[in-house]
Amino acid sequence: MAAPCAEMEPAAAPRSPGAGELVCARGRNRKAVLCQRCRSRVLLPGAATFARRELFLPSMKKKTTALLASNSPDGDMLQDHWLVDDMFSFENIGFTKDVGNVKFLICADCEIGPIGWHCLDDKKSFYIALDRVSHE
Amino acid sequence: MEPGSGLQRRGGAGREFAAGGSPALSGPQSRRRKQPPRPADFKLQVIIIGSRGVGKTSLMERFTDDTFCEACKSTVGVDFKIKTVELRGKKIRLQIWDTAGQERFNSITSAYYRSAKGIILVYDITKKETFEDLPKWMKMIDKYASEDAELLLVGNKLDCEVDREITRQQGEKFAQQITGMRFCEASAKDNFNVDEIFLKLVDDILKKMPLDIMRNELSNSILSLQPEPEIPPELPPPRPHVRCC
Numbered sequence: 001m002a003a004p005c006a007e008m009e010p011a012a013a014p015r016s017p018g019a020g021e022l023v024c025a026r027g028r029n030r031k032a033v034l035c036q037r038c039r040s041r042v043l044l045p046g047a048a049t050f051a052r053r054e055l056f057l058p059s060m061k062k063k064t065t066a067l068l069a070s071n072s073p074d075g076d077m078l079q080d081h082w083l084v085d086d087m088f089s090f091e092n093i094g095f096t097k098d099v100g101n102v103k104f105l106i107c108a109d110c111e112i113g114p115i116g117w118h119c120l121d122d123k124k125s126f127y128i129a130l131d132r133v134s135h136e
Numbered sequence: 137m138e139p140g141s142g143l144q145r146r147g148g149a150g151r152e153f154a155a156g157g158s159p160a161l162s163g164p165q166s167r168r169r170k171q172p173p174r175p176a177d178f179k180l181q182v183i184i185i186g187s188r189g190v191g192k193t194s195l196m197e198r199f200t201d202d203t204f205c206e207a208c209k210s211t212v213g214v215d216f217k218i219k220t221v222e223l224r225g226k227k228i229r230l231q232i233w234d235t236a237g238q239e240r241f242n243s244i245t246s247a248y249y250r251s252a253k254g255i256i257l258v259y260d261i262t263k264k265e266t267f268e269d270l271p272k273w274m275k276m277i278d279k280y281a282s283e284d285a286e287l288l289l290v291g292n293k294l295d296c297e298v299d300r301e302i303t304r305q306q307g308e309k310f311a312q313q314i315t316g317m318r319f320c321e322a323s324a325k326d327n328f329n330v331d332e333i334f335l336k337l338v339d340d341i342l343k344k345m346p347l348d349i350m351r352n353e354l355s356n357s358i359l360s361l362q363p364e365p366e367i368p369p370e371l372p373p374p375r376p377h378v379r380c381c
Contacts, residue, residue, distance in 0.1 A: 044173035
């Protein structure tokens with residue numbers, strides 16, 4: 001289901017509408033990253049770098065779709081992410097149990113998600129999808 | 137990134153954590169980033185254990201019956217969380233592991249216990265058998281946990297007072313038998329005392345910890361907590377019997 005843990009594209013201009021103003025000149029997040037639903041603080045400003053990589057995240061709202069159903073099309077292929085190399089860079093974040101070699105990232109407080117992606121093969125990459133969080 | 141590289145010894149911070157102390161200053165040696173957000177001062181691992189159905193998972197969550205991602209929750213499940221709290225002017229990152237689904241006493245891998253600085257042992261005040269299980273849990277703690285891990289006993293489901301089977305005094309008495317164990321009652325459903333539980337535990341951990349140990353407490357690896365053989369090759373020395381009831 002998810003893209004293989006291969007190379008990552010270098011930072012590039014975000015494709016999400018309005019995402020450009022979220023990235024500072026040094027490629028970092030200009031604003032704090034918050035949960036869209038409960039405003040739980042995920043990342044402080046400047047804590048992450050912008051990264052583009054195609055990652056599939058299951059839909060946030062569907063109640064019954066199993067993340068485990070690897071052929072389930074119910075989700076989004078997302079391009080624009082905030083990337084950190086240390087899980088302790090997060091202010092608050094939740095990790096799901098393993099789905100294959102992937103852990104999905106969810107809000108630590110209200111557990112909405114997935115908002116991000118982590119592959120167990122790459123211990124230094126934790127992605128948060130820009131489209132699945134708020135910025136403030 | 138080296139594990140713990142975000143942590144720096146604070147100049148002149150000493151080992152005192154005076155309330156309202158001045159905020160930590162960024163050391164000159166912050167090589168990681170030029171202008172990083174203030175890194176966490178400490179990283180601590182906390183595990184939540186207890187018999188099935190006592191509400192361990194609820195203690196880790198804020199909204200127990202109101203979650204969007206049912207798929208995340210019931211199909212895959214939450215593995216662990218990182219939460220940030222501020223206490224005594226320090227910013228602490230907690231890595232909280234819920235052991236739900238591993239309620240058989242011997243099924244929680246020793247790695248969970250070994251690396252935990254705080255252990256929250258939960259029972260259900262409305263289910264006597266979960267209280268009676270506590271000595272068995274203590275045996276596991278004695279066997280695997282670090283001797284200096286802080287222990288907090290939590291009588292959960294305070295919202296079900298009418299069905300109470302275990303008095304507050306019984307819980308207190310159990311905790312008193314164990315060196316350094318704290319006790320409180322809580323309701324994860326009402327979120328009563330839940331945040332306080334974590335703060336209390338962190339406070340106790342901080343009070344006990346010398347600064348130099350704190351810097352490199354946690355590895356950055358999830359894999360280090362993957363299941364391992366039932367009997368680990370090397371066991372830490374058992375805790376002194378004084379802890380065991």
